[in-house]
Amino acid sequence: MTRLTSELHQAIDAKAFAIRQLCLEFITCAGWGHIGGSFSEAELLASLYGGIMNVDPQNPSDPRRDMFVLSKAHASPALYAVLALSGFFPRERVFSYCRPDGLDGHTQRGQCPGIEYSGGSLGTGLSYATGLALALRLGDNFASRVYCLLGDGECNEGQIWEAAMSAAHYGLDNLIAIVDYNKVMAKGKLSDLMSVEPLSDKFASFGWTVLECDGHDVAEIQMIFHRAKYLEMKGRPTVVIAHTVKGRGVPEAEFNYHWHTHAPSIEQAGQFLAALNKTYGKQEKFSRPLASPKDGGLEAVIFGDLA
Amino acid sequence: MTRLTSELHQAIDAKAFAIRQLCLEFITCAGWGHIGGSFSEAELLASLYGGIMNVDPQNPSDPRRDMFVLSKAHASPALYAVLALSGFFPRERVFSYCRPDGLDGHTQRGQCPGIEYSGGSLGTGLSYATGLALALRLGDNFASRVYCLLGDGECNEGQIWEAAMSAAHYGLDNLIAIVDYNKVMAKGKLSDLMSVEPLSDKFASFGWTVLECDGHDVAEIQMIFHRAKYLEMKGRPTVVIAHTVKGRGVPEAEFNYHWHTHAPSIEQAGQFLAALNKTYGKQEKFSRPLASPKDGGLEAVIFGDLA
Amino acid sequence: MKISFSTKSLRETFGQTLVELGERYKQLIVLDADLNTSARTVLFKERYPDRFIQCGIAEANLFGIAAGLAAQGYVTFPSTFAAFAARKALDQVYVNIAYPKLDVKIAGSYCGMTATECGPSHNCAEDLAIMRALPHVKVLDPGDNYELRSMMHAMMAEPGPVYFRVAKVNAAELFGPDHNFEFGVGHLLREGRDVTLFGTGFMTAVALAAATLLDREGISAAVAHIPSLKPIDEELIVRQARATGAFVTIENHRVFGGLGGAVAEIVSREYPVQLEMLGLGDTVFEAAPLQDLLRHYELTPHALAARARALVTRKRRATAA
C-alpha cells in the first residue's frame, strides 16, 4: 500500500469514528434513534463520502454529482453525521434531530443539503434510485452514478426485488446498490426471523453483478468500489454485499437487536463512548454536555392546560 | 406407456379441449374475459383436477382435500370451466360469468364450490397459499397439499418473492407453485416489457426446488407432478415452471397479447372453435346459440330514465 | 337542458392529451405497469417511445421510479388502474411522492365502478377518500372530455402531486372546447331554488338528468359540478347552502369520505343544511356491465330524483309548519 492510500484509509477510519461519536451524541440528546444500523454503515458512508462518490459540499445540487439514496432511512443518523462532518451543513444542525422543525427521524428529501430521498418505509429506496439512474440516462449524463444503501432485513421486502428486476431489465450500469449485511433486523437475527440467504445468488439471478466485501475494512471497501465503478460488466447494475456488524464498535451493542432502535441514557452514552474509544484506540470526549428530553405525553399537555 | 395411463392422458386432453370450448362460449356470451391465459393453463388445470389433486366435487370442503389457488385470477374462466366439467357445480352456472349475482371476472372465495381464494390483484396468491399451507401444518394435516398457479408476468410482482422467501424459510414442502410460463403478459412479451429470466435460478436462489415441463404435454405434466409430490426434497417448497403458449389452440391467439383480454364477437367465436377443432382434430359444435350483450353504459341509463 | 354524449371515452382523451402535452413539455414522461392499451397511454408510447417507461406488473416499483425521475426534474405520469394506485401502491405514493411534493401526476384509470366486469379487485370506489386523506395531493374527477383535457394542461402548470380519475366511459358533454379548469373551482351548471344536486366526474350528468325529471313535477333543482375535490370550492358550496338549503350528492364512489363526505364536512362547519348522499354503500361489487351496475346500485336519474323529492317535501313541510 502506498503512503498516500494508507493516509486516505486512516482519514476514512477517523471519519467513521467521528460518525459514531456524533451519532451517539445527538441520538442521546433526542432520546430516540437507531444506533445499530448507524454504526454498521459507518465505514461504508465514510468511504462513499470520502472520495468514492463525486459530491461537493459547496455545491450539493451539482447536476453532475453522484447521488446517494439511504433506503434503510431509519439509519439516517450516520448519514446526517457524515454530511455534517463533510461540510454539507453546520455540525450543530444534527442536534435538531427529532425536534420540531429539525431533522426527521428518517431522511426527508430537501430537508438539508445532501438528502435526495424521502424514506422510512423500508423497501422503497431501490425503486427510487432506479428512477434517478434512469433520469441520468435520459439526460445523457454518463458521468454520474447512483448509490443506494439497503438493509439486509429490508431485502425481505418484495419491492426490492421488483426494483432489482427492473434495473437489470433496463441495463442500468450507473446504479450501485450496497447491502449493509449486518445479519440482524429490528427484532432478531435474519436467520431466525426471515433469512435472505443465499443473498448473492438472489441478486445474481435477478441479473446483477455481485461483489462482496468486509464492510468495516476500509481498504477492502475502496478496492471493491473501484471494481464496481470501473471494472465491472457494462450493461448491468452492481450490488456490493458488505458484511458488517450491527452496532459495530460497542461490544454490548454488537449483533444485539436491543440496540437496533433505542437511545442510550446519558450514563449509557458515556459507557458507549468509552467502549468506542477502547475499540478504536482513541481518547475522545463528548463535544458538549448531553441532555435528553422527557416526553410528558398526553398527560403533560392535559394537566398543563388544566392547571 | 401402459394402456391405462394412455387412457388417462386422453381423458385429460379431452378435458383440456372441453375447457377451451366452454371458456370460448361463456366469454363470448359475457362479452368480456381472458382467452389467452385461460387457454395456456388448460392442460395444467385438466391435469390437476384430473387426478393430481385430491379433491372431491361431492365434498368440496373436505378438510383433507388438496387446495388450489389461482393467483392469476383473471384466468378464472378455465378454472370455472374445469370445476363445472368436474361436477363441482352445474355446467349452466358458468354462463352467469360477469352478470349481476353471477360468477365474478376474477375468482371470489366461496362464490361457487371449489374456489378458495379472492383474487384479481396480481401477486397476492402465493402469500395466501403460504397461509393455507401453514394452516395445514398447524392443524397436523400432512395429507393435503396446496397448489398455486402463477402467471409469468405476475412474477414481476415483488409480493411473489416475499412469499417465496417465506415459504422456503418455513420449509413448506406441502406447497407446490406452478408458473404458467407463456412468455406473454397483458400488453406484450415479457422479454420486451419486463423479463423474469432466468426464472428457475430465481426460484432456486429463493430456496425452492425447481422442476420444468412442457405445460401442454399431459404425459410430462403427470410425470413432473408425481416428482413434485413424491420424489422431491423434504423441507422445501417446489415450483413447476410449465412452458406454455398463450392462447394455445387458436393460432391467431397464440403468443398474441391482443387476445390476453378480449372477448370474441359471435363470428370470431365460430372461427376460434373451428381453429380449435383443427388443432386438436375434433369436430365439436357450440353447446348453445351464443349471444353477447351490449353495454349501453351511462347513456342508456340516462336516456332510459328521461324517456 | 339537452344532454348529449361524447362518442369518445374519457380514457381516449387522456391518451390523446398526453400526446399533446408530450409535444409541448419535453420533460414529460409516462410510465406504465403493463396496462398501456387499456389506459390508452399506448398513444404516447407510440409517439414518444423514448419517454415511455415500462415497469412491468409491479406497481410499487412504478411509483418509486416515477418519484426518482420527478426528483430529477421530470414531470411523470405513472399510469395504472385506480385500484392499484390508491390501494396497491399507496405507501409509495404517500412516502416517496406526496410527502416531498414531487411533480407526479397520477392517473387512476378504470376508477370507481368503471372496471365493470373486472369486479371488486379492479373496481375502486375508495380512491377519492383515500387520496383526499393524503397530504399535499390534489384530487380531481373530471366531468367530461373537455374538462379532462383542460385539467391535464392545468396540472402541468402547477408543480406537485395530483391524483385524477380517468374513467372508461363515454361521458355526457358538460362543457365546450373553451372550458377552463381551475383547481378548487366548481361550476353551477343549472340554477334552482329548492335543492342543489352535486355531482363529480361523469356522474354529474345523472344530476342534470334528475333535475330535468324534478322540473317536470315542479321542483326546482340546481346542479353543481365539483371536479376538484381537493382543493374544493367552499364558496360555491356555501352559496348553494344559503340559496337552496338542501343538498343531494351523487358520485361514482362509496359514500364514505368522497364527494358527499367533503361537502358534508364543509356545510357542517359553515352553513349546515340537510344533505343526502348517493353512491356505493358498504357493499361488495358485482362484476357486470356499467348500465347494470348503475341500475343495481340505484345511481340513476330516477333514484336521485326520488331522494331529492323526499328531501324537498320534508323541507317544505318544515317551512309550512
Place this chain on the structure above:
Amino acid sequence: MKISFSTKSLRETFGQTLVELGERYKQLIVLDADLNTSARTVLFKERYPDRFIQCGIAEANLFGIAAGLAAQGYVTFPSTFAAFAARKALDQVYVNIAYPKLDVKIAGSYCGMTATECGPSHNCAEDLAIMRALPHVKVLDPGDNYELRSMMHAMMAEPGPVYFRVAKVNAAELFGPDHNFEFGVGHLLREGRDVTLFGTGFMTAVALAAATLLDREGISAAVAHIPSLKPIDEELIVRQARATGAFVTIENHRVFGGLGGAVAEIVSREYPVQLEMLGLGDTVFEAAPLQDLLRHYELTPHALAARARALVTRKRRATAA
C-alpha cells in the same frame, strides 16, 4: 370530573390481552412483521410460540398469509404499524381479507401521530379514513385500556375483519374494569347543553379537559366518546345534535374522512348542526415527542375550548337575533 392517567400504555394492554385471548381461543394466531417488541405482540410470542408467525419485513405477505390462515378457520391478528397496514398493504387487506370477509383482526400500532419521532413515514393520520372506505371492515379507536381489552374480546365473538388502533400512549382512564364495548355504540361521558365535544381514541380525554375549562367560564359542554367509527352510533349523534345544536370533534387523525367526517356525514343527513373539526390538516408531520406534536398542531384542551367557545358565542348571538 377528575382525569387520571393509566401507567400502562395501550400497546401494553394490547399485548397482554392477546395473551389472555390466546389462552381462551386456541385458533387465535398472531403474525408479526419484525416489530413484535414495539407492538408488544412479543408477550404472545413468548407465551405461545407455536401460534406466533414471523413474516419478516414484508407487510404484503403478512396480510396474505393472515388471510390464508383465516380461510382455514384461524382467527388471525397480523400486527404492524398503522402506516404499513393502512398504506403499504392496503390492497391485500382489501382484496384478500375485506372482500371475502375473512376473520382477520388488524391492529394498527403507532397510529395517528403516536409514532412521534419516527416522523411522516411511520405516522399514519389517514388510517381511519382509509379503512372506513373499505367494505365490510369495522373500524375502532379505543379510548383507554379497559375499552381496548373489552374491544378485543368483542371482536373474537364477531366474525369478520376489524381494524383497530393501538396507540403508543398512556391514555386517561375513561372507564373501569367492567366496561363493556359494543360495536356501533358510543358513550356520553358528560352531559351538557351548549355544545357537544366528540372524541375518539385517547383524544377523548382532551375533550373532557376542554369541557372542564369551558365549565369554568359558564359554557356547558357535553362530551361524547366514539370508539366505533364503523359502525357508528348514529342515534347518539343525532340525539346530541338535537340536544346541543353545535359540535366540535377532535381526533388523532387528519380532518378528512375520519371522526369529524363521519359525524358530518350523519348530521348533515339527519339533523344538520354546526360542526367544527380538530385534527391534523393537510400538513406534513414533524418528528417530535408527543407533547410537542400535540401543542404544535393545536390539539390541546385550550385549543379545543377556544373553538367550542367561538361556536357557542356564534350560536348564542344567532338565537338572540
